[in-house]
Amino acid sequence: MSAALVPEVPTLVLEPSDRTPRSARTFLAEWFRxxxxxxxxxxxxxxxxxxxxxxxxxEGPIVVRLFLDARGGRPVVEVWDAGEGRPVAGPEDLAATSGRGLxxxxxxxxxxxxxxxNEGGKVVWARFRAAWR
Known part of the structure; x- marks a missing residue:
């Protein structure tokens, strides 16, 4: 009986800074390619x-993971951090200067x-509509 090989999940660990979003975009673009x-x-x-x-x-380092799900190969992105706060897509506020992203x-x-x-913190994930191949 042979063990099935599980593909490695592309992972990027980033220290929080104003350069973090750019690094994550580049990482995603390279893997999508x-x-x-x-x-x-x-x-x-x-x-x-x-x-x-x-x-x-x-809080703490930010971990970005990318993989293709088992349901049709749709890309999934996960972003981990040690903060306990949970993101919420709040009600629309036309006067707000931020808060529309989610x-x-x-x-x-x-x-x-x-x-x-389990060790504290959270993972925020998103599954894309389709693998645009």
Missing amino acids: EWGIADDHVGRLVVCELVTNAWKHG RLMAELVEEWGVRPL
Whole structure:
């Protein structure tokens, strides 16, 4: 009986800074290209929103993971941080100068969510609508 090989999940660990979103966008674009996904525009926008939120509202290093799910090979992005606060797409406030990113992201992806980590912190994830190959 042979053990099935599990593919390595592309992972990027970043220290929080104003350069973090750019590094995450570049990482996603490189992996989408590797997977043959030509249109990475939505992916770059989503990873930028999630990483920016982790940088501004989270704690500790930020971990970005990318993989293709078992349901049709859709790309999934996960962003981990040690902060306990959970992101919420709040009600629309036309006078606000920020707070629209999660609402916009939710419109662009198939689904997204948050799950706690056993060791503390959280993972915010998003599954894209299709693998645009």
